[in-house]
Amino acid sequence: MTLLALTAFLVAWLLGSLIVAALGPQSRRLRAELGLILSLGAIVGLGATSVIFFGVSLFAPQPAWPAAAIEIVLMVALAVMLARRAVAIPAVNPPPIPATPPFSWLHWALATVLVQAVAIGAVVVWRAFRTEPFGGWDGWAIWNLQARAMVRGGTGWPELLATPELSWTHPDYPKLVSASVARLWSWSGGEPAAAAGLVSAAFAAAILGLLVFTLARLRGRTPALLTGLLLVSTPFFLSFAPNQHADLPLAACVLAAVALGALGERWALAGLCAGFAAWTKNEGLLFAAVFALGGGWHAWRGGPPRALPQLLASLALGLAPVLWLKLALAPPNDLLATPLGPRLAQLLAPDRHRLILEVLWRDLRGFGEWRVLPFLAMALPFAAWRGRARLVAGARLLPLALGSMLAGYYVVYLLSPQNLAWHLDTSLVRLLLQLWPLALVLWGLTFPCRELDSAVPSTAQLPTRLAFVGVNTLAALALVVVLSGQLAANEFAVKRDRAGTIRVTLGDGWHGREHHGRDTWAWSGGRATLDVQTPASSSSAPLTLRFSLRSLGPRTITIRHGERVVWQRTGPDALVPVEITGLILDPGRSTLEIATDTPGLPESPAPGARALAFALYNLTLP
Amino acid sequence: MKTWSILTALVLAIVAMINLVQAVRHVPPAPVAVPGRPPANIVLRQELRFAAARRALEAHDVRGVIGYIADLAPPQLSADHASMEDYFSAQFVLTPCILDPNNVERRWTIANLRSKPLAERLPAGFRVVEDLGGGVALLQQGTP
Numbered sequence: 001m002t003l004l005a006l007t008a009f010l011v012a013w014l015l016g017s018l019i020v021a022a023l024g025p026q027s028r029r030l031r032a033e034l035g036l037i038l039s040l041g042a043i044v045g046l047g048a049t050s051v052i053f054f055g056v057s058l059f060a061p062q063p064a065w066p067a068a069a070i071e072i073v074l075m076v077a078l079a080v081m082l083a084r085r086a087v088a089i090p091a092v093n094p095p096p097i098p099a100t101p102p103f104s105w106l107h108w109a110l111a112t113v114l115v116q117a118v119a120i121g122a123v124v125v126w127r128a129f130r131t132e133p134f135g136g137w138d139g140w141a142i143w144n145l146q147a148r149a150m151v152r153g154g155t156g157w158p159e160l161l162a163t164p165e166l167s168w169t170h171p172d173y174p175k176l177v178s179a180s181v182a183r184l185w186s187w188s189g190g191e192p193a194a195a196a197g198l199v200s201a202a203f204a205a206a207i208l209g210l211l212v213f214t215l216a217r218l219r220g221r222t223p224a225l226l227t228g229l230l231l232v233s234t235p236f237f238l239s240f241a242p243n244q245h246a247d248l249p250l251a252a253c254v255l256a257a258v259a260l261g262a263l264g265e266r267w268a269l270a271g272l273c274a275g276f277a278a279w280t281k282n283e284g285l286l287f288a289a290v291f292a293l294g295g296g297w298h299a300w301r302g303g304p305p306r307a308l309p310q311l312l313a314s315l316a317l318g319l320a321p322v323l324w325l326k327l328a329l330a331p332p333n334d335l336l337a338t339p340l341g342p343r344l345a346q347l348l349a350p351d352r353h354r355l356i357l358e359v360l361w362r363d364l365r366g367f368g369e370w371r372v373l374p375f376l377a378m379a380l381p382f383a384a385w386r387g388r389a390r391l392v393a394g395a396r397l398l399p400l401a402l403g404s405m406l407a408g409y410y411v412v413y414l415l416s417p418q419n420l421a422w423h424l425d426t427s428l429v430r431l432l433l434q435l436w437p438l439a440l441v442l443w444g445l446t447f448p449c450r451e452l453d454s455a456v457p458s459t460a461q462l463p464t465r466l467a468f469v470g471v472n473t474l475a476a477l478a479l480v481v482v483l484s485g486q487l488a489a490n491e492f493a494v495k496r497d498r499a500g501t502i503r504v505t506l507g508d509g510w511h512g513r514e515h516h517g518r519d520t521w522a523w524s525g526g527r528a529t530l531d532v533q534t535p536a537s538s539s540s541a542p543l544t545l546r547f548s549l550r551s552l553g554p555r556t557i558t559i560r561h562g563e564r565v566v567w568q569r570t571g572p573d574a575l576v577p578v579e580i581t582g583l584i585l586d587p588g589r590s591t592l593e594i595a596t597d598t599p600g601l602p603e604s605p606a607p608g609a610r611a612l613a614f615a616l617y618n619l620t621l622p
Numbered sequence: 623m624k625t626w627s628i629l630t631a632l633v634l635a636i637v638a639m640i641n642l643v644q645a646v647r648h649v650p651p652a653p654v655a656v657p658g659r660p661p662a663n664i665v666l667r668q669e670l671r672f673a674a675a676r677r678a679l680e681a682h683d684v685r686g687v688i689g690y691i692a693d694l695a696p697p698q699l700s701a702d703h704a705s706m707e708d709y710f711s712a713q714f715v716l717t718p719c720i721l722d723p724n725n726v727e728r729r730w731t732i733a734n735l736r737s738k739p740l741a742e743r744l745p746a747g748f749r750v751v752e753d754l755g756g757g758v759a760l761l762q763q764g765t766p
Contacts (some may be wrong), residue, residue: 106627106628106631110631110635113635113638113639117638117639117642120642120645120646121642121645123646124642124645124646124649127649127650127651127652128649130651130652131649131652131653131662131663132663132665133663133665133666134663134665134666134714140665140711140714141710141711141714144714145713145714145717148714148717148718149717149718152717152718153717153718157718160718160720163687163720165687165720165721165722165724166713166720168710222627222631226631226634226635229634229635229638230634230638232638232642233637233638233639233641233642233645234641235641235642235644235645235648235649238645238649239645239648239649368641369644369645369648370641370644371640371641371643371644372637372640372641374634374637374638374641377630377633377634377637378634380629380630380633380634381626381627381630383626448627483646484651486646486650486651487650487651488650488651488652488653488654489650489651489652489653489662490653490654490656490662491653491654503654505653505654505656507656507659515647531656531659533656533657588657589656589657589658
């Protein structure tokens with residue numbers, strides 16, 4: 001990623017943080033709110049800069065610098081406003097410093113576990129990004145393709161995307177993600193995949209920060225730290241974080257709006273975030289409607305007199321770009337393009353209800369890709385039922401938003417013109433992931449542990465804090481080093497010594513690497529290759545390969561290095577040990593071919609089943 | 623109450639760690655690059671495969687909708703997952719040109735052939751402007 005793309009991201013983050021600080025209560029200390037401000041700042045900043053870039057890109061063929069000029073003017077204005085406020089307020093009304101209970105040993109322990117979990121999570125996020133640098137299918141086929149159209153298509157990009165041949169890219173989809181990526185690419189002058197990955201991962205990180213700091217304010221440190229831990233230990237959340245879909249950005253905007261509503265302040269910012277939710281994904285339009293009603297009700301009943309007008313005005317501001325896109329620039333949505341009338345009967349079709357509920361039940365258990373479902377552990381605290389917290393004021397927005405969004409998704413599935421099974425299979429887990437942070441905040445808010453404290457910095461002494469930072473940094477580095485020893489997705493064995501690294505990777509003809517317990521293997525349909533990479537300095541050293549070979553059905557298996565047969569066996573089904581010694585390989589890549597004289601057998605009677613001939617197990621380089 | 627809180631926190635931390643280990647096992651390090659072999663990721667492969675085609679389209683100032691020819695004819699193409707992935711990812715690389723797999727009666731066409739020879743799939747009235755290797759070629763309708 002270029003320095004300019006990173007700068008573009010930092011500018012967005014700074015602008016967002018300034019907006020959040022400017023729209024925050026004047027009596028609060030910035031330092032006490034820093035975690036919340038920075039988390040919200042990433043979301044608001046990417047949202048605001050995407051709107052500016054989108055608007056400018058419709059008129060300027062090179063939108064990066066005109067958009068940057070607007071952003072810088074906004075930043076300067078906000079910084080001046082905040083500086084004036086900081087000078088003026090203490091003289092008139094010095095804010096009280098809330099008393100903060102010190103960190104208990106439980107807090108330190110949980111914070112340590114969370115920090116180490118974040119370190120492991122960061123490794124997983126990095127790996128997922130490196131595996132798919134331009135994201136998963138929707139990432140490159142929809143969001144990044146649209147970003148490319150914005151960068152490469154000049155001011156005519158809306159017409160380009162509206163071409164019927166590109167209808168499969170869903171040109172009506174809101175543009176927060178695509179415009180954010182296009183903005184970073186425009187600044188950089190190239191199209192680095194890392195810029196798109198950064199936007200995607202930033203939203204995931206913002207969700208974590210927002211969740212922890214909101215709960216710390218509302219409910220205390222223990223629920224905040226535990227909830228953060230539950231989020232970071234959701235494997236699907238981690239692998240999806242750099243995947244460049246719009247689901248986590250949507251989750252971030254939704255969480256931001258609801259969290260601000262629950263905090264009962266910054267209603268203008270809450271409305272803006274709800275508008276940005278609609279600017280992120282079509283599901284966000286549903287959320288904006290829900291929030292206008294639910295959030296509006298709470299702002300009216302519980303907020304200051306100007307809360308409701310502020311919320312509605314900022315919501316309208318956030319909705320403006322998506323309404324402009326939908327009404328003036330984009331073709332109709334594919335789900336709405338077909339007449340609704342005939343589909344209304346689908347609302348009463350029992351088969352559709354049954355299928356949706358079946359898939360919902362399946363995906364509720366599996367969407368997180370957990371090894372151990374966390375739900376039972378999450379229910380444990382509620383054994384102390386009398387200690388549970390009751391939701392008050394704006395916190396009631398959480399069940400309202402969750403329930404309304406689920407109900408809305410249910411109706412959309414009922415009315416879907418697509419093949420319902422396909423539609424559910426390709427989208428439901430992502431919708432559940434969108435709502436998972438909200439559900440976690442709801443859990444944290446009702447956590448039966450009365451230890452309200454505020455998010456101001458702990459009263460722990462400096463040496464304790466330094467020890468915490470030092471120990472956690474060392475532990476995190478050690479974890480990263482340990483994890484770096486794991487075999488890559490196409491590696492079978494690695495040997496490192498002073499001469500360099502010898503690496504055996506899967507070549508052609510394998511069905512992919514599999515593992516269970518301590519066993520690692522790969523199946524082939526009948527002809528496959530192994531690539532052996534050797535460093536220049538080990539060119540003359542003979543190499544030994546040790547592994548097991550399993551054949552399916554009677555067959556002859558031959559292993560060749562070039563024209564030379566280095567191993568051969570004829571026999572029935574068996575798992576036989578193989579040792580190939582004295583291999584002299586040229587520096588660089590050499591290829592071993594493994595072939596059999598009999599075609600592979602189908603793995604199962606199912607159509608499309610894999611043909612299996614032999615499998616290679618547990619290869620080592622002694 | 624406090625003991626129960628500590629116990630539940632401990633259980634939650636253990637469950638979280640087990641799930642993190644699952645995440646680490648489930649997402650191994652990205653495939654290592656092997657000299658002479660294409661990248662494992664479909665998009666990176668296509669970026670390499672169509673880099674010359676993109677340059678050729680720019681050099682000939684080709685814009686807008688162009689034809690797209692694959693090994694399969696349009697009706698079979700749309701039913702074949704691998705071929706559609708090939709087409710979608712080619713579109714990702716060649717944006718802002720728009721690939722039309724259903725109508726090759728365009729002035730310009732990109733051929734993306736994996737198994738069939740170009741001569742077999744070359745539409746009548748088209749000539750090869752640039753053979754870009756590996757089954758990728760830029761075609762133009764009409765005579766030079």
